[in-house]
Amino acid sequence: MFDTIQVEKELIPTRKKFFWRASSEWFLAQAFPATFNRFIKRDPFSYISFKNFIQHQKISAWDWDDNQFTTNQIDHPYHGQIYFNAFRSNGYNFYQSSIATFLGSYIWEDGRRDTASLHQ
Numbered sequence: 001m002f003d004t005i006q007v008e009k010e011l012i013p014t015r016k017k018f019f020w021r022a023s024s025e026w027f028l029a030q031a032f033p034a035t036f037n038r039f040i041k042r043d044p045f046s047y048i049s050f051k052n053f054i055q056h057q058k059i060s061a062w063d064w065d066d067n068q069f070t071t072n073q074i075d076h077p078y079h080g081q082i083y084f085n086a087f088r089s090n091g092y093n094f095y096q097s098s099i100a101t102f103l104g105s106y107i108w109e110d111g112r113r114d115t116a117s118l119h120q
Helices: 004-011 019-040 050-055 069-088 094-110
Strands: none
Touching: 019 069, 019 094, 069 094
């Protein structure tokens, strides 16, 4: 008879988790677009501060945005998958990677100068 524990180990591979590499990729996914928007495009929403972040913690500060269709249906999901894959490709499971995606989106929306978007 087969040893069931040995069979389970062979069928369920475990990967080593690389937190610092994953968090560095996640941070760069935040920093590159924010830096581009701030210094190249000079978008008004990119002039952020810690005060903006604190003000957006109130539910009343959140609102529906007026983004274009391509922004909401292509750009935002693409950016979310970058957050997700930063952790997923470094040994984290689906749920752990989903938490990183939520935190990335939350920080991005809450750090904006204008009102944060409720539906994103």
